[in-house]
Structure formats: C-alpha cells, structure tokens
Amino acid sequence: MKRLDGKVALISGTARGLGKATAVRFAREGALVVGGDLDHDGALDTMRLIAREGGTALVPCRLDATKEVSVRAWVSEAVDAFGAIDVLCANAGAVRFGSVATQPYADFAATVRAELDSVWLSAQAAWPQLTTTGGCILTLGSTAGLSGSLTSQRSAHTAAKGGVIALARQLAAEGAPHGLRANCISPGLIDTDGSRANLLAADHPMHSINRHIPLGRCGTSEDVTNAAVFLASDEASYITGSNLVVDGGWSAVLPGHAP
C-alpha cells in the first residue's frame, strides 16, 4: 500500500520546481494528480513524465492561480474527471524582489496576488470538495514569512509568505469541524529553477548562504516533497494548523561558528 493510494491531489505550479517534484512524488505514492500551471506546455510535460512512470495525472487546462475564473474551471474539471478532491497543494507562486524604498507598488501587489491571493482562491474553490472528503490543504510558505533579511530585499515576499503561514492556521480552524486539515510547509533556500534564477545566481549575495545554514547545504526538492507526502498522508491525521519548516536549521539557529 502506497502512502497516498487513491487520493486525488490538486497541485498548482507543476511545470517545474517544487510543484513538478511534488506532482511526480505524489504520483509515485499512488495519488491521482491534477496539475496546472501558467506554463501549460511545461505542466503537460510533467503529466507525460508521470504517465511514463506508470502514474496517473491530468492537466485539464492552463491555470492562472491568480484568476478566480481560471482556478474555478481547474477545480471543476478535476472534479468532473475524478469525482472528488482529497488534497490541495497550493504551490504556485512568483516573486518580485525590491527594496521597500524603491519598489513600485505594482510589483508589491503582483507578488501578494501571486503568492497569497492564489492560495486563498484555490482553497475557496476546492473547499466544497475538501470538506466533503475530509481532505487536506498544503500551502507553501517560506522562511521569508518568519523573518526579515539583511541580504535580500523582499518586503512583498515576506508579507505574502507571512500571510500564507497565517492563512493555513485559519483554514485549519474553519476546516476542523469538517475533518479537513490544513498545514503549511516553509522551505528555506531550496535549489530549484526559480531560486537558481535569482537567490542562487552566482552574482547574488545569497549565493554563499550555505555557510550560514547549520546543516551546511541548501535544500533539495526531495527535502520538501518528503514533508509534503507526510502531511498529505494519513500518517499526519492529527496534524493541522502547523507550519513545518524545512530549512536545515537556518531560521532557528543564530549565525556563527562552532567553538
């Protein structure tokens, strides 16, 4: 018996990065995966990859997780195809960095829309199904939602991810009477396509961050999907409202050197 056998799992942002890794891993664990992304071709590639491995996946339409109409169509096509939703992993997000002193308000608003509004919209659209199945919601927060950064100018990202962490707690509160669980995973610095393009780029001041991470390395997609499988599975049936930090101890331990 696999850990997510027969569960219908909606995952946003499956064209690449953590969304793709989660889709592939959930399918390996027996889930019926519904993916979606702004990059529709990329999401279809992930779907084909899962099919080649013998898993089940569907990408019903191009998804814009910031648009209510698009999210509702995505959820409704998933229900038409599989009849239920057991897991929602609201993973899609896009960040615009910038100093609070100079960042245009439009960039702040676009980041909050992409990282926070998208989570709320997909949770609301899937709510009737999730409260029927007693399912679960996973959100992707970040250590950026727990602390400010001297190195990275990211007020919009910090505000949005702080909101994502708080929102998971409220979803847990409103979902509990229906047996619905909601939890957040907050990764630290994870090596993905997205982070390689900015924070882990060779010329970025965060590039050498490894030496400040107590466990001595950046995270991998697998570090995050291990946590996601656990929280989505019945092994976590008594866990709701939590924020599971996956960061090698980065946010818990002050920087410095062992004596």
Ligand SMILES: NC(=O)c1ccc[n+]([C@@H]2O[C@H](COP(=O)([O-])OP(=O)(O)OC[C@H]3O[C@@H](n4cnc5c(N)ncnc54)[C@H](O)[C@@H]3O)[C@@H](O)[C@H]2O)c1
């Ligand atoms: N990589 C990290 O270090 C890290 C750390 C903490 C949190 N996170 C969070 O994890 C999630 C995934 O991060 P990642 O590194 O895999 O990012 P990524 O940029 O590699 O991939 C994000 C995917 O989401 C899609 N997407 C973006 N906006 C969308 C929208 N409006 N509708 C549909 N799809 C959309 C993109 O096309 C892309 O395929 C994000 O929420 C991110 O904030 C990542």
